[in-house]
Amino acid sequence: MLLIKPNWHAPCNIQSFCTTRNYPENSKNPYENFNLATHVGDDISQVQKNRKKLEQHLKLAKPISYLNQNHTDKWTLLDKKNGINDKDSDAVYSFDKNCVCAVLTADCLPILLCNKKGDFIAAVHAGWQGLENEIIKKITDYYPKTADLLCWIGPSISKKSFEVGEEIYQKFSNKNPAYKEAFEKHKNKLFLDNVTLAKIQLKSTGINKIYGGNYNTYTDKNFYSYRRNNKCGRMASLIWME
16 A cells, blocks of 8 residues: 655654555546545445555554545544544544544645644645635634644645636635735636645644645546546545554
């Protein structure tokens, strides 16, 4: 299995990975190469096999806890006693060891967070709708000492591949003029850079140690891309404390 290991200065007890499509035993088209999502039309039994293989490969002490993502701004707690408090969320955080926070993506931003001490983690699913609702800023409700946090931005669609309409530009520019920086016009077409949007929100909360954001899911066939294929699988971005 080919996994991406985030290149960031996380504490040694923090484990983090992002999956890719490169696995020899495949789901069937259009979910080939290790789909981990149950909501996209793939054979559920195959998805469950894929999830089990991932847990075995990583030698996890606990199963991965997956969310029912709906492009909201909702955060939820994952703990040893109760598991995920509210699965209908798009960000999950934990203070407990061996609890695996995870988000599924195929163009949206996967964002992983941890603190310098290594006793707090979070995973965020941030599509343009979540970013419009400023899902990242809500971390201050759950971990106010944001200057202690490190962030890694995983594979997502890049600005050069993400064409959007004028209404999206208006939504963001009306909310915060600083967001205009994330848009670029080229040959009468408008493009959005979600990574730039995320960095603006991260820095506005006091998070300045930001890594990643270099993989383009649309152009790199190692990743699923909803914009490229519409019907496709999902990768998982994972983080946990040992």
